[in-house]
Amino acid sequence: MNFSFSDEQELLRKNTARFLEKNLKPYVRDIDAKGEIPAEFFRNAGENGIISPLIKQKYGGPSLSFMDSVIISEEIAKVDTSMATSVYYLLNTSWAYVLQKYGKQELKDKLLPEIASGNQFIGIASTEPSGGSDVANITTSGTVNNGKVIINGEKMYISGALEAKNNGGGHLTLVKTDKEKGHRGITMVYVPASAKGIEITKLENMGRMGISTAGIKYDNVEVPEENIIGEINEGFYYSMDGFNHARIMVAAACNGLSEKMLEEGLGYIKERKAFGKPLSDFQAISFEAADLKTEIEMASLLNYKAAYLADVDDPEFYIYSSMSKLKSPQIAMDTVKKVMMWFGAYGYTKDSGIEMSARGIFSYLVGAEGALNIMKMIIAKAILK
Ligand SMILES: Cc1cc2nc3c(=O)[nH]c(=O)nc-3n(C[C@H](O)[C@H](O)[C@H](O)COP(=O)(O)OP(=O)(O)OC[C@H]3O[C@@H](n4cnc5c(N)ncnc54)[C@H](O)[C@@H]3O)c2cc1C
Incomplete structure (x- = not known):
C-alpha cells in the first residue's frame, strides 16, 4: 500500500493550483454575485487539460486518471469555495467519461474534442418534476423512429442548462423507451441544449450561483439516432x-x-x-x-x-x-x-x-x-x- 501521490500527480496539483490562483481566484466573488462563470475560464482550463481530464488524447484530452481528476477537483474547490466551478467540472468530467465509454464513434468524434477544449459543456438530465431518487419511474418519453429519437416530457433541477444553451453543449438525457419495463426501459440520449422544441426555465437557487439549475421541457424534440448512448433500454x-x-x-x-x-x-x-x-x-x-x-x-x-x-x-x-x-x-x-x-x-x-x-x-x-x-x-x- 502506497500512501503518496506520484511526482506527476504532485506536479499536477501544483500546476492546477497555480493556474486557478491566476485564472479563477480573482473572479470568485463576481461569479457568486453575477451568477456566471466567464466562458473564457472554461477555454483556458481546457487548454490546460483540467476541464474534462478523463478524455483521451485521441479526442484532444489529457487522458488522466480518476485519481488525477480527484486532485483537480480538490484544488478547484479550494479556490472557488462557492462550489460553482466544482459542479461544472465534475459534470463535464463524469458525463464525458460516460459518452467516451458508451457513445457512438461519430458522436464521440464530434463532441469530445469540444468538451476537452472547454468549448462545450456536457451534463446529465435525469431528474423530473415528480422526483429524482426514483430514476426507474421517469416519464419523459423517447420514441425511436426513422433514424430519429423524438422526445417529449420534462426534466427538473438540471445543472448547466443555461451554460449549454449559451456556450454550447447539452445533456445526456434519460428517456423512457419502454413504459412497461421500469429501469430496463430507459435509454440515454445526448440532447443538445440548442435542439428545436426545448424550453429552458432557470430556477433561483440558494447557492453555487455560478452554474445554472433549470427545468427543461421537451416538445417533440428530435435528435438523430446516433445520439443514443450505447444500446436502447440500457440507459439506466x-x-x-x-x-x-x-x-x-x-x-x-x-x-x-x-x-x-x-x-x-x-x-x-x-x-x-x-x-x-x-x-x-x-x-x-x-x-x-x-x-x-x-x-x-x-x-x-x-x-x-x-x-x-x-x-x-x-x-x-x-x-x-x-x-x-x-x-x-x-x-x-x-x-x-x-x-x-x-x-x-x-x-x-x-x-x-x-x-x-x-x-x-x-x-x-x-x-x-x-x-x-x-x-x-x-x-x-x-x-x-
Ligand atoms: C443544486 C442541484 C443540482 C442538481 N442538478 C441535477 C442535474 O444536473 N441533473 C439531474 O438529473 N438532477 C439534478 N439534481 C436533482 C438531484 O439529482 C435530485 O435532487 C436527487 O436525485 C433527489 O431527488 P429529489 O430532489 O426529487 O428528491 P426526492 O427523490 O423526492 O427525495 C426527497 C427526500 O426523500 C429521501 N428519500 C427518497 N427515497 C427514499 C427512500 N426510499 N428511503 C429513505 N429516504 C428516501 C431523499 O433522501 C430526499 O431526502 C440537482 C439537484 C440539486 C439540489
Whole structure:
C-alpha cells in the first residue's frame, strides 16, 4: 500500500493550483454575485487539460486518471469555495467519461474534442418534476423512429442548462423507451441544449450561483439516432455508472472545500483573541479543530480509495464512491459551520465568504448527484446481499 501521490500527480496539483490562483481566484466573488462563470475560464482550463481530464488524447484530452481528476477537483474547490466551478467540472468530467465509454464513434468524434477544449459543456438530465431518487419511474418519453429519437416530457433541477444553451453543449438525457419495463426501459440520449422544441426555465437557487439549475421541457424534440448512448433500454445502467463516478468528484470537491475552510479557520483562531488569549488556547475550540482535521483526513482517504478502485476498474468501487458521497458533504457542512462560529459575527457577513460556501455545500446534502439516504440504500444493499 502506497500512501503518496506520484511526482506527476504532485506536479499536477501544483500546476492546477497555480493556474486557478491566476485564472479563477480573482473572479470568485463576481461569479457568486453575477451568477456566471466567464466562458473564457472554461477555454483556458481546457487548454490546460483540467476541464474534462478523463478524455483521451485521441479526442484532444489529457487522458488522466480518476485519481488525477480527484486532485483537480480538490484544488478547484479550494479556490472557488462557492462550489460553482466544482459542479461544472465534475459534470463535464463524469458525463464525458460516460459518452467516451458508451457513445457512438461519430458522436464521440464530434463532441469530445469540444468538451476537452472547454468549448462545450456536457451534463446529465435525469431528474423530473415528480422526483429524482426514483430514476426507474421517469416519464419523459423517447420514441425511436426513422433514424430519429423524438422526445417529449420534462426534466427538473438540471445543472448547466443555461451554460449549454449559451456556450454550447447539452445533456445526456434519460428517456423512457419502454413504459412497461421500469429501469430496463430507459435509454440515454445526448440532447443538445440548442435542439428545436426545448424550453429552458432557470430556477433561483440558494447557492453555487455560478452554474445554472433549470427545468427543461421537451416538445417533440428530435435528435438523430446516433445520439443514443450505447444500446436502447440500457440507459439506466450507464447513468448509474456516471453517477457512481461523479460521486467521487463531488466528495473530492467537498474535501477540498473542507481543507480550505479549516486552513482559514486555524489561521483565524491563532490570531483572534478573547479573554486575553488566542481562541486556539481554549480547548473547546482546539478540540473542534482536532475533530475536523481527523474527519477531513478520513474523508479524503476514503475518497482516494474510491478513485483508486475506479482506476483499477474494481466492480465494488461504487460502494466506496457512495460512502464518500455520504460522508464528505456532511463533513464539509460541519467544517463550514464550525469555522463560521469561530469567526463569530464576522463569519456571518458576506464579506467573510463563509456563507457562500454554506450555500454551495447544501446542494450536496439535499440531493445533487444523489440524496444522502439513497447513498445509504446503495451501501446497505451492497453489504447485506
Ligand atoms: C443544486 C442541484 C443540482 C442538481 N442538478 C441535477 C442535474 O444536473 N441533473 C439531474 O438529473 N438532477 C439534478 N439534481 C436533482 C438531484 O439529482 C435530485 O435532487 C436527487 O436525485 C433527489 O431527488 P429529489 O430532489 O426529487 O428528491 P426526492 O427523490 O423526492 O427525495 C426527497 C427526500 O426523500 C429521501 N428519500 C427518497 N427515497 C427514499 C427512500 N426510499 N428511503 C429513505 N429516504 C428516501 C431523499 O433522501 C430526499 O431526502 C440537482 C439537484 C440539486 C439540489
